[in-house]
Amino acid sequence: xxxxxxxxxxxxxxxxxxxxxxxxxxxxxxxxxxxxxxxxxxxxxxxxxxxxxxxxxxxxxxxxxxxxxxxxxxxxxxxxxxxxxxxxxxxxxxxxxxxxxxxxxxxxx
Amino acid sequence: xxxxxxxxxxxxxxxxxxxxxxxxxxxxxxxxxxxxxxxxxxxxxxxxxxxxxxxxxxxxxxxxxxxxxxxxxxxxxxxxxxxxxxxxxxxxxxxxxxxxxxxxxxxxxxxxx
Numbered sequence: 001x002x003x004x005x006x007x008x009x010x011x012x013x014x015x016x017x018x019x020x021x022x023x024x025x026x027x028x029x030x031x032x033x034x035x036x037x038x039x040x041x042x043x044x045x046x047x048x049x050x051x052x053x054x055x056x057x058x059x060x061x062x063x064x065x066x067x068x069x070x071x072x073x074x075x076x077x078x079x080x081x082x083x084x085x086x087x088x089x090x091x092x093x094x095x096x097x098x099x100x101x102x103x104x105x106x107x108x109x
Numbered sequence: 110x111x112x113x114x115x116x117x118x119x120x121x122x123x124x125x126x127x128x129x130x131x132x133x134x135x136x137x138x139x140x141x142x143x144x145x146x147x148x149x150x151x152x153x154x155x156x157x158x159x160x161x162x163x164x165x166x167x168x169x170x171x172x173x174x175x176x177x178x179x180x181x182x183x184x185x186x187x188x189x190x191x192x193x194x195x196x197x198x199x200x201x202x203x204x205x206x207x208x209x210x211x212x213x214x215x216x217x218x219x220x221x222x
Contacts, residue, residue: 004152043202043213044153087152094158095141095206101152 003027003098006088010104017078021103023071023088030098032091033064035073037084038102044087047073078107111137111207115214122193122221130188130217132203139205142186144178147200159186193221 006023013019025033033050048055050062050071061074071088088100112135122128132142140161145153157173159165159180167173177189190197202216 008150041200041216041218043216045213046210049210095143095211096155096158097143097204097211098155099145099152101150 002101004088004090004100006086006100006103008101008103010106012106012108013078015078015080015107015109017107018074018076019078019105020075021073021086021088021105023073023100025069025071025088025090025098027090027092027098028066028069030069030090030092033071034089034091034097035060035062035071036087036089036099038087039084044089044099047086075105078105080107080109083107110209111205111212113139113203113205113212113214115203115217117217118215119218120220122219124194124221125192127189127191128193128219130190130201130203130219132186132188132205132214134184134205137205137207138183139186139207140183141206142180143204143206143211144176144186144188145202145204147202153202156188161186190219193219195221197221 035047036044037047038044050064054063059076063072085102087102090098114133142159144156147153156171157165157167159178161180165178180186203214
């Protein structure tokens, strides 16, 4: 079983749509949680950290359910520029990051 | 914010040669540097963790004699792929934990022909 699992997609959505990504992780001792965005052939960039209380940053909302070991990302009012691969990332002891394989989002006009 | 400069961005080399990838922290001291590898359509996989002044820690299945890591100063960590083969062709990227979170280098795309 992979440590961090994501639906690879691709998710093809029209501009303005709302789209949700899910992720599960296997290590119950994981300490921190993130969503990163990766554009083709580029380095990952932090989109947002994820907290148990849930957090929102503009059109992006992230949720964490520690009991279910489940993380989600909701994108509202999708823009063309949101097209990318979204990586679910879990931080473990010793600052180690474990990456999911990513979910591809394609926003079309 | 913290910046990690990674070079080269891309490299093509012949099978059997060695390639060195550098990651420099430009405005902070990186006591730790993580080295990842990403194959197409796969996740970033941690290869090793380098710590300034000590031996690197390699993840299971990563050959330490093939992927040489040096972290001799607080601003420079290097990964050398020795005797590269086509199956080593991949995207290699470094990352350092900072006060602002994790900062990544821009990655190196290695193609071995």
